[in-house]
Amino acid sequence: MEVKMIADSISPQGIRITTMHLRYWRAIHSELMTHRVFSRNARSSRAVPSRVLLTEPIFIPQFGINKPGMQSDILASPELQAKWSREWQDLAAICRDHVERWSEEGMHKQHANRPLEWFGWIDVLVTATCWKNFFALRISEYAQPEFDDLAKAMRGAMAVSTPALLQPGQWHLPYITQADWDQAFSRNESQCRGSIHPYELALGDVQRISTARCARLSYRPFDGNADYEAEVARYEKLVVSQPVHASPAEHQATPDHLIGESDEGLEWVWPKKHGNFRGWIQYRKTLPNEALEG
Numbered sequence: 001m002e003v004k005m006i007a008d009s010i011s012p013q014g015i016r017i018t019t020m021h022l023r024y025w026r027a028i029h030s031e032l033m034t035h036r037v038f039s040r041n042a043r044s045s046r047a048v049p050s051r052v053l054l055t056e057p058i059f060i061p062q063f064g065i066n067k068p069g070m071q072s073d074i075l076a077s078p079e080l081q082a083k084w085s086r087e088w089q090d091l092a093a094i095c096r097d098h099v100e101r102w103s104e105e106g107m108h109k110q111h112a113n114r115p116l117e118w119f120g121w122i123d124v125l126v127t128a129t130c131w132k133n134f135f136a137l138r139i140s141e142y143a144q145p146e147f148d149d150l151a152k153a154m155r156g157a158m159a160v161s162t163p164a165l166l167q168p169g170q171w172h173l174p175y176i177t178q179a180d181w182d183q184a185f186s187r188n189e190s191q192c193r194g195s196i197h198p199y200e201l202a203l204g205d206v207q208r209i210s211t212a213r214c215a216r217l218s219y220r221p222f223d224g225n226a227d228y229e230a231e232v233a234r235y236e237k238l239v240v241s242q243p244v245h246a247s248p249a250e251h252q253a254t255p256d257h258l259i260g261e262s263d264e265g266l267e268w269v270w271p272k273k274h275g276n277f278r279g280w281i282q283y284r285k286t287l288p289n290e291a292l293e294g
Helices: 026-032 080-105 114-117 132-138 146-160 180-191 198-218 229-238
Strands: 004-011 015-026 041-044 123-130 253-255 258-262 265-270 281-283
Touching: 004 132, 004 146, 015 026, 015 146, 041 198, 041 253, 080 114, 080 265, 132 146, 132 258, 180 198, 198 229
Parallel strands: none
Antiparallel strands: 004 015, 015 123, 041 123, 253 281, 258 265
């Protein structure tokens, strides 16, 4: 299991937005997907070649003793742990043998890879502004132990991270560095004429690049390869084409302007552009045709 902080920001109102790259047991992914306040993109079994997945390690849990209910609070004896671990790996080996043969015979990975999921890993990019309920539910004796471990690691990563203060108009942009900004200004410098401010052109560039790099996770997490033309082509394939594949554009955001406070809570200038965030305008909500209606 791995948790990596990608971007961490906070608004003038103290609302924090955090993006983390998670790597965990594929079997608990459906549980993370129940948290609708999360924006997420995940590595896909339909996108990763079988030959790549076949080289990855097998996840082996700490087995518990069966009892009524959804949780086991008694670990198996060392002897049983060793026995079940061997048998778990034996069953995984059978699945791997079949997947390898199917791949050689020409079966598409969207089908061939499925038997690898129950013992495999998944990479997930998660961005959110609301974490309290998630941690209350998942850091618990009633949670799946592997999910409890993941949630504790996520909370720990947030505890040691210092979010950057952003003002409205400044953007939370995963996978964007100062070097990316410098290159964006350089690329657009000659085009700045009249009322167009160089920041606006550079911002558009880095928003597109951040979106494209978040989208990479479906195949392989962003590894530092910063080919600008490739990133723009990836962005256009996702966001410019129809229908729009807009989920990678959910991780970028800027603080909304606060109007005031009422009995119903904080009031914002653009609440309909928050998406699943609180107090932050989500990049996806600024895109035309970001979702089909009806």
